[in-house]
Amino acid sequence: MEITGKTKVCAIIADPIQHVKTPQGINRLCEEMGKDAVLIPVQVSSEELISVVNGFRAMKNLAGFVITVPHKTTVAKLCDELSDDAVRMGAVNVIRRSEDGRLHGAILDGKGFVAGLREEGIDPEGYSAYLVGAGGAASAIAYALAEAGVSKLTLANRTQEKAEALKERLRAAYPKLSIKIGTRDPKGHELVINATSLGLKEGDPLPLDVEGLTESQIVADIIMEPKETSLLKVAKSKGCTIQYGLPMLNNQLKLMVETMGL
Ligand code: NDP
Numbered sequence: 001m002e003i004t005g006k007t008k009v010c011a012i013i014a015d016p017i018q019h020v021k022t023p024q025g026i027n028r029l030c031e032e033m034g035k036d037a038v039l040i041p042v043q044v045s046s047e048e049l050i051s052v053v054n055g056f057r058a059m060k061n062l063a064g065f066v067i068t069v070p071h072k073t074t075v076a077k078l079c080d081e082l083s084d085d086a087v088r089m090g091a092v093n094v095i096r097r098s099e100d101g102r103l104h105g106a107i108l109d110g111k112g113f114v115a116g117l118r119e120e121g122i123d124p125e126g127y128s129a130y131l132v133g134a135g136g137a138a139s140a141i142a143y144a145l146a147e148a149g150v151s152k153l154t155l156a157n158r159t160q161e162k163a164e165a166l167k168e169r170l171r172a173a174y175p176k177l178s179i180k181i182g183t184r185d186p187k188g189h190e191l192v193i194n195a196t197s198l199g200l201k202e203g204d205p206l207p208l209d210v211e212g213l214t215e216s217q218i219v220a221d222i223i224m225e226p227k228e229t230s231l232l233k234v235a236k237s238k239g240c241t242i243q244y245g246l247p248m249l250n251n252q253l254k255l256m257v258e259t260m261g262l
Contacts, residue, residue, distance in 0.1 A: 001030075001031055003038055004036075006036060007036050007037060007038055007061075008035075008036060008037040008038075008061060008063040008262055009038060009040070009059070009061050009063065010037060010038070010039045010040075010062065010063045010064050010065055010066070010260050010262065011040050011042045011065040011066070012040075012041055012042065012065065012066040012067070012068065013042050013044045013049075013065055013066070013067055013068075013075075014044075014067075014068045014069060015043055015044055015045050015046070015069075015070060017042070017043040020041060020068060022041075022066050022068070022253070022256075023040065023041050025249070025250070025253045026039040026253055026256060027039055029253055029254065029257055030257065030262060033257065035257065035262045037063065037257075037262040039066070042065075044071070046071070046074065049071055049074055049075070050078065053078050053103070056103075057097065057102075057103065059097075060099075062097050063096070063097060063260045063262055064094060064095050064096040064259065064260030064261070065094075065095050065097075065260075066093060066094050066095075066256060067092055067094065067095065068093065072091040072093055072107075072136070073090055073091045075092050075095070076089075076090055076091050076105055078103065079092060079095065079103045079105035080102040080104065081102065081104045081105070082104075083104075083106040085107050085108075085110065085143060086105050086106050088143060088173065089139060089143075091107055091136060092105030093108055093252075094106050094107075094108055094255075094259050094260065095260075096260050096261055108252045108255045108256065108259070109136070109137050109140035109141065109144075109248070109252065110140035110141050110142075110143050110144025110145075110147075111144055111251075111252075111255060112249065112251040112255060113140070113220075113222065113248045113251075114141075114144045114147075114148050115251035115254075116243065116247030116248045117247075119247055119251065120243060122191075122218060122243070123148075124145055124148045124149070124150050124191060125148055125149035125150070126149065126150070126151050127150050127189075127190045127191045128150065128152040128153075128154075128188065128189045128191070129145050129152070129153050129154070129189060129190070129191040129192075130154045130156070130182060130186040130189035130191070130192045130208075131153065131154070131156070131193045131195055132156045132157065132193070132194050132195065132196055132207045132208050133193075133194065133195035134155065134163045134165070134166045135162075135195070135196070135197075137195045137222055138155075138157070138166070138195035138196070139169075141193060141195050141222070142166060142170055143170065143173070146174040146177050150191070151178070152177075152178040152179075152180070152189075153170070153177060153178070153179045153180075154179075154180045155167055155179065155180070155181055155182065156181070156182040156183065156184060157196075163181050164181060167180075167181060183209075184208050184209045185208070185212060186208055186209070186212075186213070186217070189217065190217060190218060191217070191218050191220070192208070192213070192218065192219045192220070192235075192240075193219075193220045193221075193222070194207045194208065194220070194222065194223070194229070194231050198223075199221060199226075199229035199230060200225070204230070206230055206231055207231060208231070210234045210238070213235055213238045213240055214239075214240070215238060215239030215240055217235075217240045218240065218241040218243060219231065219232065219235035219240045219241070219243070220242070220243035221242075221244065221245050222248055224244075224246050224248075224249060225245075227244055227245075228242075228244070229245075232244070
């Protein structure tokens with residue numbers, strides 16, 4: 001598609017930037033959807049972040065921007081308005097710029113994960129879910145699962161205090177949901193999710209105990225590279241339904257296109 005004076009511009013900011021996959025993802029999606037828009041990568045250091053964000057406010061043809069490591073929390077503080085999720089997380093990963101230069105921040109990891117499941121015909125409503133991890137991605141997923149109506153949520157994490165803190169925050173937002181701190185064993189849960197970074201590197205230990213996994217369970221991993229993590233390989237060999245990490249990102253890309261109004 002040709003870039004013209006009418007093309008809407010958007011960006012992704014990160015530091016480093018070389019590894020990001022959002023430019024190819026969003027640009028391909030815009031092409032498929034016939035959107036006259038382009039997303040460019042912009043490498044911004046933490047020191048220059050405020051000047052760049054102020055520059056973005058002044059760019060009249062900028063539809064919005066995507067934010068990734070290490071800027072998600074700082075940019076949240078620079079926004080004029082935040083979605084409920086972004087307020088809870090204290091972080092944003094996408095911003096819509098309105099015509100007057102105001103910045104509206106949102107965070108889509110959790111919604112992207114649930115949308116990815118639904119795309120595969122799995123609606124988490126009523127499921128008992130086990131989530132390992134208590135970092136940024138895990139927190140977003142925990143809220144999205146609560147919002148999607150899981151019947152019970154068990155949280156596990158290497159650093160248990162972080163799981164406890166997440167449980168307390170969730171409890172405040174969803175007082176009726178049954179939330180427990182679990183062990184490494186996901187027995188008795190219909191939906192099992194790895195939201196730690198374990199599986200990214202070759203030789204990483206498994207994030208949870210796999211011995212008791214049965215074919216009635218759905219096992220999801222949010223790691224995208226490798227596509228089939230050691231956890232998913234074992235789960236597949238035991239007959240579980242598996243969910244890869246990529247649909248979470250792909251669904252976020254769709255939501256980003258919508259959020260930025262491309
Ligand atoms: P964080 O750094 O915020 O959290 C990392 C989590 O992994 C924590 O729960 C941490 O536990 C756990 N962890 C890390 N190392 C170990 C270890 N050696 N043993 C046990 N637990 C460990 O990262 P994010 O939440 O932002 O991202 C996590 C992963 O999710 C990333 O690797 C990324 O690839 C993936 N991701 C995928 C997305 C997608 O669209 N598919 C989107 C976003 C992220 P502890 O608290 O004890 O440190």
